[in-house]
Amino acid sequence: MADKAIQQKIVEPEELFFKAKREKQFITGSEAVKESIKRANVDMAISYPITPQSESMHLVGDIYAQGYVKDYYRGENELGVMSAVAGASMGGVRVFTATGGQGALRAFEMFPTWAGARLPIVCAFFCRGLNSPLTIQPDTIEIGLLLDTGMLVLHAETAQDLYDMILKSFIIAEEPDVHLPVAVFADGFFVTHTREIVEIAPEDIKLPPYNPYKAPVPVMDMETPPVRQMRDPFVMKSNYVSYACHASWQQEVRAAAERARKHINKYLGGLLETGNEDAEILIMASGTAVSQSRAAIIRAEAEGLKVGLVKLKSLRPFPKDEIKALAKGKKAVIVPEFNITGWLAREIKSVVEDNSKVIGAPRVYGGMTMPPKLILEEIRRCSK
Secondary structure (H helix, E strand, C coil): CHHHHHCCEECCHHHHHHHCCCEEEEEEHHHHHHHHHHCCCCCEEEECCCCCCHHHHHHHHHHHHCCCCCEEEECCCHHHHHHHHHHHHHCCCCEEEEECCHHHHHCCCHHHHHHHCCCCCEEEEEECCCCCCCCCCCCCHHHHHHCCCCCEEEEECCHHHHHHHHHHHHHHHHCCCCCCCEEEEEECCCCCCCEEEEEECCCCEECCCCCHHHCCCCCCECCECCCCCCCCHHHHCCCHHHHHHHHHHHHHHHHHHHHCHHHHHHHHCCCEEEECCCCCEEEEECCHHHHHHHHHHHHHHHCCCCEEEEEECEEECCCHHHHHHHHCCCCEEECCECCCCCHHHHHHHCCCCCHHHEECCCECCCCCCCCHHHHHHHHHHHHC
16 A cells, blocks of 8 residues: 555646546545545644544554555644644644544644644544533534634535545645634534545545745744744733734734635635525524534425525634625524534624524534424424
8 A cells, every 4th residue: 555655646736626536435524534634645643532533543544554644643642732733834744633522622722823823734623522421422612612713614514525625725724825724623423423425536646745935934944044933032022012913913813814715715615505595594504514404404395495505614714794695684594503502603693784583593412413303493483
């Protein structure tokens, strides 16, 4: 297998993403992660096990052994992994890691640091419950907690989404006008441990390597000064200049996220997808709540109820203008979620002109499933 990796041909992103003939494979979401990284020309992957992420990084370790990843090791803990990943990215290499649930919270300190240092790290997050009593079942509350770290945030509905989002995120993250980390979320078990048909590119091609010298901040190259993490020493001082520098840099990080819109549109086909958008009732959802909504809409149509669907693929940048336009004149906007806090409903309410029409239900949490009939009940109520 090592010979296969060595013989991989470098092709342009458009060739790998859109033109290359894809093969259908019946695989799990964790295996889709492996297939994505196999074609991503990753220099280094660092891991620490936590359910339901462990299998994906185990499989990445397998392809390291086969020669598809240049370096790989297990860190001492989640914070240590995310710190090491930051160091690798500062050194100018393409890096990948994954975590989820309590692991994501233990490493939380590093995520705003990644964004502030403008590091194009791609990290997969596989959602699980955070609250006590302990559960390893899916719950998306951690997405709401990570939305404002400065990272780009994508949410995969399926293993196909997961494969495409991870692979394309490297190119989006490394665009010189973006150069931010990308968090690719998927609902644990529903996506990671379920098999489905995934269309993947040939394994004998891969992305071009990362060029750190196109970055908007200096790479920590020991042969090429300046060798330092921070470009301006005065930012550590407590004075007006320091405050202004910090404030303007945080604004620039968020501006960079906004500039990512055009690249997400180019490579992922938009920040959202719609169906039946002229219906009076819309469902807006992300992740596997979209899949449950699709099933509910089929049942609603059998009862003569027309319902539209808006699938949010990108949460940062947030498709605020698109959502505002889609919600205008609608009777109701239903937002099903796999968490107790309703963070997506809050986000949508913040941009819809008449937010009283936004129904933050149904919600299930703590690892519960969401029967489509719960969504159907909300559709019936809103149709009266």
